[in-house]
Amino acid sequence: MNPNKVENTAPQTPQALPCGVIQDLMPLVRDGVAGPESEAMVKAHLAQCEDCRTLWEALGTQSPAPAALPDDSAVLHKVKARVSLWLLLVIVVGLLLGMAIMGSGRAIGLVFVIFPLTCGIARWFDDGIWKLVPILAAAIVPIQSLPSLFTMMDYTTPASALFSYFQGVWMPASLLAVICLVGALTASLLRYAVKGKGKKQ
Structure with missing residues (x-):
């Protein structure tokens, strides 16, 4: 080490920067997010520049703009709308499939799976839309039986034909509504059990 060399230990003054x-x-x-060197340079500049000092004081009187946050209600509404459209598609497909099976007269046992399953899925994901399923399922029977009503009217009085028509459709229509409600009840119990386990964990 050279004894004649004197180290410069004096603190360096911040280098002057343009006003911009x-x-x-x-x-x-x-x-409070600037580094110490940047803060020192700004303070040193403010001590010498009146224009920047005026701007600094003006900044101090302004309240910071709040950060733009997403609207939770709008996001939730969009999610619910997408889920509702998806559930409506599931309901329509399930009802049409069940209607086709009932019209064909083959594999009727699948009706006792399709309708409860459709209603159960709707109940699992939505608290309101599932209520349409039992009503629409029950309406399938009288709709499919309309040709028989017109046929009966050709051979008997309208009142007698209507009586026979309603007598023939109310029981299967009620049965379809009941099996849909069984699916909804099963989904409700499963959802309650899953939520209960989630809370315990």
Whole structure:
């Protein structure tokens, strides 16, 4: 080590920066996110520059703009709308499939799976839309039986034909509504059990 060499231990003064750079750094210094060197440069500049000092004081009187946050209700509404459209598609497909099976007269046992399953899925994901399923399922029977009503009217009085028609459709229509409600009840119990386990964990 050279004994004649004297180390410069004096603190270095911050290098002067243009006003534009200082003004860009001002918001960072004001918010406390600027580094110590940047903060020192800004303060040194403010001590000498009256224009920037005026701007600094003006910044101090302004309240920071709140960060734009997403609207939770709007996001939730969009999610619910998408789920509702998806559930409506599931309900329509399930009802049409059940209607086709009933019209064909083959594999009637699948009706006792399709309708409860459709209603159960709707009940699992939505608290309101599932109520349409038993009503629409029950309506399938009288709709499919309309040709027989017109046929009976050709051979008997309208009143007698209507009586026979309603006598023939009310029981299967009620049965379809009941099996849909069984599916909804099963889904409700399963959902309650899953939520109960989630809370315990």
